[in-house]
Amino acid sequence: MDKKIIIRCRAIIIHNNKLLVVKHSPKNTYYVLPGGHLEWGEKIKECLSRELEEELGIKGDVGRLFYVNNYISDDTGYVNNDTQSVEFFFEIKNSADYAKMNKPSGSHADEIYELKWVSKDDGVNVMPQIIDKALRDGTLESDLVRFIN
Numbered sequence: 001m002d003k004k005i006i007i008r009c010r011a012i013i014i015h016n017n018k019l020l021v022v023k024h025s026p027k028n029t030y031y032v033l034p035g036g037h038l039e040w041g042e043k044i045k046e047c048l049s050r051e052l053e054e055e056l057g058i059k060g061d062v063g064r065l066f067y068v069n070n071y072i073s074d075d076t077g078y079v080n081n082d083t084q085s086v087e088f089f090f091e092i093k094n095s096a097d098y099a100k101m102n103k104p105s106g107s108h109a110d111e112i113y114e115l116k117w118v119s120k121d122d123g124v125n126v127m128p129q130i131i132d133k134a135l136r137d138g139t140l141e142s143d144l145v146r147f148i149n
Contacts, residue, residue: 009048010035057105069148
């Protein structure tokens with residue numbers, strides 16, 4: 001079986017101390033940050049802005065890099081064992097634009113089963129776990145880039 005590497009870009013969208021998360025399937029017991037795969041020849045920040053527009057209908061104003069994650073597989077079945085993912089998590093500066101949104105409206109909105117704003121006290125399971133912990137600790141935003149794996 002061929003091994004492959006996928007680069008993903010994820011959005012940390014915070015508005016009024018709440019984080020925007022999405023669920024891709026009703027079977028999932030966890031939420032993730034919106035975003036997606038880098039296409040050939042695309043710049044990383046352009047990828048995230050495009051993915052947000054495709055999925056949510058609003059182009060993202062991409063700011064600082066907060067996290068880098070590197071993984072092959074985990075217990076949730078989130079990825080296959082033949083795929084290594086490298087994820088970049090960026091702040092989105094135009095979060096107020098997303099706060100006005102009732103439901104995803106982009107060309108790929110059907111990829112999102114549920115959209116939710118969560119606070120540190122909501123008890124919602126956000127993946128990866130370091131993002132969940134940082135949400136609860138109030139340390140999502142930082143001047144340092146943090147490596148998850």
